[in-house]
Amino acid sequence: MPEALLDILAFQGGYNTSLVLLSTLLLGAGAGPVGVYILFRRRSLITDAIAHATLPGIALGFLAALLVGLDGRSLPILLAGAALTAALGALAVQWIRDKTRLAEDAAIGTVLSASFGLGIVLLSVIQNLPVGGQAGLDSFLLGQTAAMNAEEARIIGIGSAVVLALVTLGSRAFAAVSFDPEFTGSIGWSVRLIDLAMIALALAVVVVGLKTVGLVLIIALLITPAVAARLWSRHIATMALLAGIFGALSGYLGSALSASLPNLPTGGVIVLVAAAIFMVSLVASPRRGIVAAALVRRRIRRRIAMRQALAALERGESVARALRRRLQRHGLATRDGGLGAAGSAMLQRWRRDERLWHRYIVEHGTPPLDAYWSPPETILLPGVVAALEAAEAER
Amino acid sequence: MSDQPPLQVDGLTVAYDRRPVLWDVSWTLPRPCLAAVVGPNGAGKSTFVKAVLGIVPALAGRVSLFGQPPAAVRRRVAYLPQRESVDWDFPASALDVAAMGLYGRVGLFRRLTRRHREEALGYLDRVGMAGLAGRQIGQLSGGQQQRVFLARALAQEADIFFMDEPLAGVDKTTEAALIEVLRAIRDGGRTVVAVHHDLRSVPDYFDEVLMLNVERVAAGPVASAFTGETLRRTFGGRLETMAPASRPTAAA
Numbered sequence: 276m277p278e279a280l281l282d283i284l285a286f287q288g289g290y291n292t293s294l295v296l297l298s299t300l301l302l303g304a305g306a307g308p309v310g311v312y313i314l315f316r317r318r319s320l321i322t323d324a325i326a327h328a329t330l331p332g333i334a335l336g337f338l339a340a341l342l343v344g345l346d347g348r349s350l351p352i353l354l355a356g357a358a359l360t361a362a363l364g365a366l367a368v369q370w371i372r373d374k375t376r377l378a379e380d381a382a383i384g385t386v387l388s389a390s391f392g393l394g395i396v397l398l399s400v401i402q403n404l405p406v407g408g409q410a411g412l413d414s415f416l417l418g419q420t421a422a423m424n425a426e427e428a429r430i431i432g433i434g435s436a437v438v439l440a441l442v443t444l445g446s447r448a449f450a451a452v453s454f455d456p457e458f459t460g461s462i463g464w465s466v467r468l469i470d471l472a473m474i475a476l477a478l479a480v481v482v483v484g485l486k487t488v489g490l491v492l493i494i495a496l497l498i499t500p501a502v503a504a505r506l507w508s509r510h511i512a513t514m515a516l517l518a519g520i521f522g523a524l525s526g527y528l529g530s531a532l533s534a535s536l537p538n539l540p541t542g543g544v545i546v547l548v549a550a551a552i553f554m555v556s557l558v559a560s561p562r563r564g565i566v567a568a569a570l571v572r573r574r575i576r577r578r579i580a581m582r583q584a585l586a587a588l589e590r591g592e593s594v595a596r597a598l599r600r601r602l603q604r605h606g607l608a609t610r611d612g613g614l615g616a617a618g619s620a621m622l623q624r625w626r627r628d629e630r631l632w633h634r635y636i637v638e639h640g641t642p643p644l645d646a647y648w649s650p651p652e653t654i655l656l657p658g659v660v661a662a663l664e665a666a667e668a669e670r
Numbered sequence: 671m672s673d674q675p676p677l678q679v680d681g682l683t684v685a686y687d688r689r690p691v692l693w694d695v696s697w698t699l700p701r702p703c704l705a706a707v708v709g710p711n712g713a714g715k716s717t718f719v720k721a722v723l724g725i726v727p728a729l730a731g732r733v734s735l736f737g738q739p740p741a742a743v744r745r746r747v748a749y750l751p752q753r754e755s756v757d758w759d760f761p762a763s764a765l766d767v768a769a770m771g772l773y774g775r776v777g778l779f780r781r782l783t784r785r786h787r788e789e790a791l792g793y794l795d796r797v798g799m800a801g802l803a804g805r806q807i808g809q810l811s812g813g814q815q816q817r818v819f820l821a822r823a824l825a826q827e828a829d830i831f832f833m834d835e836p837l838a839g840v841d842k843t844t845e846a847a848l849i850e851v852l853r854a855i856r857d858g859g860r861t862v863v864a865v866h867h868d869l870r871s872v873p874d875y876f877d878e879v880l881m882l883n884v885e886r887v888a889a890g891p892v893a894s895a896f897t898g899e900t901l902r903r904t905f906g907g908r909l910e911t912m913a914p915a916s917r918p919t920a921a922a
Contacts, residue, residue, distance in 0.1 A: 315757075454757070454760045454770075510763065511762060525789065639841050654809075656814065
């Protein structure tokens with residue numbers, strides 16, 4: 276089995292499997308950056324409603340195809356139906372929000388459950404029809420690539436590539452509207468149009484991803500890589516790029532795993548890979564990760580302990596051996612355990628930093644990040660530090 | 671062109687649902703100046719600025735900038751929103767935000783080149799922030815964030831600047847630095863319209879004033895329009911609850 280997995284990963288698992296792998300990789304690459312903007316524009320809930328509103332469209336697409344004498348399983352027709360009811364779902368949310376006094380989340384909850392319920396009912400009606408081909412329809416819920424043919428994989432791959440190209444093209448507008456919609460409007464860019472394009476791209480990801488990831492989990496492929504990328508990057512552009520890479524990796528690994536273990540729903544496996552990337556990021560991210568946070572806490576604790584120890588030495592008191600050792604290692608205590616010149620200078624510097632920080636907080640309120648345990652010069656502007664020093668000198 | 675009044679507002683009226691926020695407000699700035707919009711909380715100061723710029727739809731009224739409708743002179747207008755209106759935890763550096771001021775000229779799709787970045791850095795330098803250009807905006811203090819917003823507005827190279835509380839929540843050093851920048855704008859023959867909350871500094875900082883409380887209470891040069899009488903008519907009893915020092919004695 277592992278050998279088979281390696282073959283698949285190296286695109287040696289057969290033409291069909293490789294095509295599916297590539298299309299899923301592209302799907303993740305497009306979903307990642309779209310998810311970043313969805314996240315910052317707070318559109319993830321409505322995107323989930325859109326995803327659930329595809330189900331009645333899938334059922335209606337099946338019926339419509341039968342009516343005109345086509346194969347009910349034809350992917351383009353099913354996806355067109357899905358896109359149609361998904362768009363209607365988005366419009367319904369907007370209409371409820373604008374015309375009633377309901378909040379958006381209430382509107383989303385209503386539309387999501389109602390359209391999903393309608394889809395489920397239509398699906399069971401279809402199951403009882405005396406026609407063939409309905410067996411695969413419920414795979415749109417959780418995604419299944421096992422029976423996917425090359426033509427379907429091509430549709431998904433091309434659709435995803437188009438999404439990726441469009442989200443890259445619109446990245447400046449999406450970032451601007453996510454950060455500061457009022458400013459964006461003030462320079463003459465239409466916030467409404469940008470928002471509409473953003474939701475349209477989210478809808479495209481949902482529809483293109485129906486077959487592989489499924490409508491229940493597609494929101495996770497949009498959001499999870501974005502959230503993981505947030506932990507690593509401090510620029511929206513880097514974040515979009517990283518989310519694309521994480522999404523592509525999730526699609527690639529997840530779909531390969533699912534191909535070598537064909538009984539698992541593909542969507543579930545892909546989303547689990549994305550979740551694993553997120554977990555690793557959560558632990559290891561150098562800025563916002565759990566390890567980094569623990570290191571900062573330790574630095575602050577040590578700083579307090581060392582400052583108290585230096586003050587004790589200054590008063591001629593003795594300090595615990597471990598602490599004395601640490602001071603000596605840093606050259607802050609003499610060999611016989613007294614306060615050396617370096618230790619004394621350090622204590623004065625820390626006291627001065629703390630006085631300035633306190634003055635800053637008295638005058639401006641909340642301390643900035645890293646205050647107190649960092650010198651004010653590294654965080655505040657020179658003019659502000661000079662003013663604080665002048666105010667301290669006056670006292 | 672240049673003899674056209676920078677700002678002409680005629681009968682501007684705005685309502686949110688059924689609640690009137692601005693009622694029939696008219697105000698003209700005949701020549702480039704530093705102008706303050708003053709009024710109590712909920713007086714419609716921010717809405718006034720947004721309605722002038724077309725960010726908030728007006729139910730009635732006409733606005734012209736340099737004698738033309740705002741949409742026709744978009745490139746000559748800069749807007750500085752309230753600092754609290756955005757999420758400062760957004761992944762961007764000070765330089766990224768300042769560079770947004772170039773978007774109007776660069777457009778939606780053209781690449782930002784190194785020359786653009788250097789230009790943006792120059793505007794950060796004008797507000798004393800060049801040293802912190804690479805800093806994540808969430809790590810900046812309130813005063814530094816306000817400076818970055820001002821740099822972004824400067825980067826728009828506009829002829830009229832609308833600023834919503836540009837001096838709110840900043841320290842004294844920053845306030846002095848920012849007001850110097852505003853004066854430099856005015857001395858360059860351009861106009862600043864600022865929503866301002868600190869009544870004490872109005873006579874020091876501004877040339878023209880609009881006293882607003884849903885309606886226009888008074889408007890004109892600070893020396894004649896900003897008096898104890900107009901303050902009372904704008905703020906009512908709320909003036910008494912402020913520190914005595916906030917009542918200008920010289921103007922009254």
